[in-house]
Amino acid sequence: MLNQVNSDYRLIKADIQHMTAVMSWLASPEEMLLWGGPGLIWGLDEIGFAEQLKLDTVASRSLVDQNNKVIGFGQYYERVGRIHFGRIGIAKDERGKGLSNTLMSSLIAEATLDDERELSLFVMRDNSPAIKCYSKLGFVVAEYPETIPGGMTNVDYMVRY
DSSP states (O other): OEEEOSSSEEEEEOOHHHHHHHHHTOOSHHHHHHHHOTTOOTTOOHHHHHHHTTTTTSEEEEEEETTOOEEEEEEEEEETTEEEEEEEEEOGGGTTSSHHHHHHHHHHHHHTSSOOOOEEEEEETTOHHHHHHHHHTTOEEEOOSSOOGGGOOSEEEEEEO
């Protein structure tokens, strides 16, 4: 799977080697919870981290630059009848450059290539850069049809109809 985003970035299938970069973006168990949601275990090696992300069974993609540096990561899967995006992240030293839009646009294009279902994601209410990005891509806050996973309270469910 290779998706040429533009001349500077490519969306590729994430692998275990990419997990070192993704793990480096998470400085604490609290940051891991905010990024990945409840249930992730802090302090695992790359293999354990990849296993808990279900890297082999969930569509997992890395955004890489021309030097194959991992600068973004995201996953998508089915949740309550929608294509759901999760664990979206941009390397700390690459933030503020509009790359979350590049990453999300690429993930959306890939996920909807043969599937026209509605899209969804969870976002922390205090993550204003992410909310701004998702809103620009047409996502709006909606009511989640079930109990929010893990009992998280500072989270919004967003949908693109």
